[in-house]
Amino acid sequence: MNSELVLIIDDEPQIRKLLKIVLESNGYRVIQAKDGKEGILLAGSHQPDLILLDIGLPDMSGHQVLKNLLAWYTKPIIVLSVQNGEEDIVNALDSGASDYLAKPFRTGELLARIRSALKRYRSVDQSDSVVVFSDLEIDLISRTAKKNDTIVKLTQTEFNLLSLLVKHEGKVLTHQFILKEIWGMGYQTETQYLRVYVAQLRKKLETDPNHPIHIITESGVGYRFC
Amino acid sequence: MNSELVLIIDDEPQIRKLLKIVLESNGYRVIQAKDGKEGILLAGSHQPDLILLDIGLPDMSGHQVLKNLLAWYTKPIIVLSVQNGEEDIVNALDSGASDYLAKPFRTGELLARIRSALKRYRSVDQSDSVVVFSDLEIDLISRTAKKNDTIVKLTQTEFNLLSLLVKHEGKVLTHQFILKEIWGMGYQTETQYLRVYVAQLRKKLETDPNHPIHIITESGVGYRFC
DNA sequence: TGACTTTTATAAAATCTTTATACCTGCCTG
């Protein structure tokens, strides 16, 4: 169940079928969307590890879909296109796509570019590594936390918060930033939520919750993980 | 002089010349190597921001050069090749190249792939915002200050003030200017606030607060950071 | 129901502002 999930957004059923077969026989899990709208929905709900986006879609111009995805989706997007027009390539790459591939493509090259994109992302994200801080041990992918080798049970939100702090270890994260990341846009003023969850995390993770050594509060600004 | 430096490794003088012209006319600085050995040396000595590597080199197989570079060079490498053989592409990408481009290439696409690779790298890198002054080390983005490698806890206003002084290091900032920047319009006469905070910063940061070496007072005018 | 999230309430802590007082330097004057 820990194979990577690829979302295919393409209007041509044959291409989808082909891609699905190729990808699944190489160990990826696959979900498909037949147009941009569906693709954006699926990307949001399933959080795939990589998106293959055909830019010649019927409903929205593929470029619009790309722009929408880039606004919030942080993992790699590989753009496909029948047109081998230079302008298209330049556009896609400049707006932030991870890679570009002209159709018809060779499946070997496609797979290589997928591997490359995923590898680059992982090396950035490095979420496959377990992070250790003295008595704490946090595994970002299996979403578990240990304190002195004992598993600590954390709720979804608690882990999300911990995860965010850990990913930016050492830096001060503002209340606003944390609230936006965990609760989403529009919650930036609900500082109290954050206080409650920080208290809960400290109670579960800190040896002495009254004198935290990991989750440090930066009064007036935010919190920092050490 | 802060434009990005690109290293071209290619044995064909015409290609080098072409690439040099294209890149320089797009604001990059360029250095060139005619074979793998020279390329590795130049990469080590000049630390270019990106390498364009032609994989069909005479002295070593280009793949060996690539392997050597990947072992220590962390910035993007884009591989060029006359052969459009799928195996080549797959190899290059799998071993860790950032991107692959078949010759003959269109300059627009090349430039787009360069921009894309550099952008990806920059978004990962974000290393230095750290400023060092003998025993002090101030990180403007993570909002931390260290004295002799020990983190010093600063309040919001304290850090804002320090940050302002550091940003204008060496210059004398008037009381008025500082007050306007930190406390806002209308506080320009509250010189006392400033005195209090300067004293606090000195107590926390100066080895001998009575004879400050970093936060210098310019009597009748303001303060200066050294 | 039970696990989790959102609100509410209140105590505690940290920070900021203000006041008070001492300091230092140069200059004027007896």
Add this chain to the structure above:
DNA sequence: CAGGCAGGTATAAAGATTTTATAAAAGTCA
């Protein structure tokens, strides 16, 4: 020259205010 005054500066410490911690109640969702 000593003493005192003036302008600017340094520092401690007392309020005032803001921010944070925490428990616990209320709401939500499966």
